[in-house]
Amino acid sequence: MTIKKAIFAGAISCALAGCGTVVTVLQNDEDAARDLRKQKTYCQSIPRIYSGLAYDFCVLNAPPDPTGFLVPLVLLDLALSGALDTVALPYTIYRQGVDGNLRIYWRPSRG
Known part of the structure; x- marks a missing residue:
């Protein structure tokens, strides 16, 4: 596979599937959670690191x-997200400490 094909495949992956790192690091939490709820995922929350x-x-x-x-x-996006998540580690480690996991589904608190 040539470099041009690899870049093209990565760009298509980000454009169509939504690059996981871009969605979770560059978007606000509500948008990222909404995207996962639209996929009907069974995940309740995800860590900010990776x-x-x-x-x-x-x-x-x-x-x-x-x-x-x-x-x-x-599956193609997994490789791209792994590389971008590694680059974003200093920021995501900080956000994990400050904000905790990114919650996908919220439960109302009982008061």
Whole structure:
């Protein structure tokens, strides 16, 4: 595979499946959680450290995509998210300490 093909494949992965790292690090928490709820994932929350990989695994941990198109893109995105998550580690470690896990489903507090 040439470098151009690899870059093209990565760009397609980000554009179509939504790069997990971009979704969880650059978007606000509500948007990232809403994206995972639309996928009907069974995940309740994801850690901020390596959140792109966690996001991709949560997408895979959802009811099957009837088109069969999503899984190959998410598998391709796993490599890209792993690399970007490593670059974002200083920021995500800080956010994990300050904000904790990114919650996907909230339970109202009983008062």
